[in-house]
Amino acid sequence: DLLVDGEAVAAAPAIGVGLTTGDLTLRRPVVKRSAGAGVVASGSGVTARLTLEAGALHDNFGTGLAAQLLGRLAISGTKVCKNKGGANRNISGTLRLVGGVYLAGAAPAEQSVSGLSVFENDGDQVAIGLGSGTWNLSGPSAIGEACRAGLNAFAGTAWLCAPKSS
Secondary structure, three states, X not given: OOEEEOOOOOOOOOOOEEEOOEEEEEEOOEEEOOOOOOEEEEOOOOOXXXXXXXOEEEOOOOOOEEEEOOOEEEEEOOEEEOOOOXXXXXXXXXXXXXXXXXXEOOOOOEEEEEOOEEEOOOEEEEEEOOOOOOXXXXXXXXXXXXXXXXXXXXXXXXXXXXXXXX
16 A cells, blocks of 8 residues: 655656565555656566556656566556656667556566556557567456456556446
């Protein structure tokens, strides 16, 4: 139940939560209004391990979630929305604004992503930078159930699965 409310000032590019080494688990975090990115996890291959559970990363002046060179990335039930993107990211030699999720470097050996909703961010919702391996963002099998729990949703606007009306 972590709350990081940066009450950001655009002139101070601080991040909400940063990880460079160790094992960090954020359960039900709300990271908002940081002057820079919401959550930044950047290791050296196996030194940093990040778990995000049932979180909300929103209204940050940088990218909502930036992760690279991790030993583990596990995301479940997390919303990344209304982030500004901040500085451009290098995507295969092209500079792009990434407001939602930016992943780079070698894909972690341990990774799981389910129930991730990325929407209404400035620039790209999700971007994969240079690196090796495969980033798996597919989540559980949909089989025609567009709003089933655990599915990942990526949208450019304020689209989210609405509860079914009776």
